Amino acid sequence: MATVHIRRCDGPGAEPRWVSYEVPLEDRMTVLGVLDYIYENVDTSLAYYQSCRMGRCAGCFVQVNGKGVLSCETTAFDGMRVGPLENYELVRDLVVDLNKPLKKRASNDRG
Numbered sequence: 033m034a035t036v037h038i039r040r041c042d043g044p045g046a047e048p049r050w051v052s053y054e055v056p057l058e059d060r061m062t063v064l065g066v067l068d069y070i071y072e073n074v075d076t077s078l079a080y081y082q083s084c085r086m087g088r089c090a091g092c093f094v095q096v097n098g099k100g101v102l103s104c105e106t107t108a109f110d111g112m113r114v115g116p117l118e119n120y121e122l123v124r125d126l127v128v129d130l131n132k133p134l135k136k137r138a139s140n141d142r143g
């Protein structure tokens with residue numbers, strides 16, 4: 033068994049929280065496989081996106097330990113922390129609206 037940490041959030045403006053799950057990590061299991069396992073066996077309220085499952089649609093982007101990755105092409109590992117992409121408007125949990133990139137903060141603007 034492995035422990036993975038998923039950033040959960042009920043939607044824009046809601047307080048995010050980290051939730052830990054025990055999953056039976058199999059050899060070469062992907063991050064998406066872990067999310068599927070959690071959804072199918074532990075918690076059906078987990079929101080995440082997948083479509084092609086082969087690295088083509090780019091819809092399954094998440095952050096793993098702070099790095100943006102395709103969950104269907106990234107090997108899962110014990111202790112990983114999975115969160116949504118930061119630069120897009122959050123819908124819920126790991127789902128963001130890829131059509132709504134967030135604007136840079138005013139402090140980052142250089143005029």
Ligand code: FES
Binds near residue numbers: 083102
């Ligand atoms: S599900 Fe399409 S790229 Fe991962």
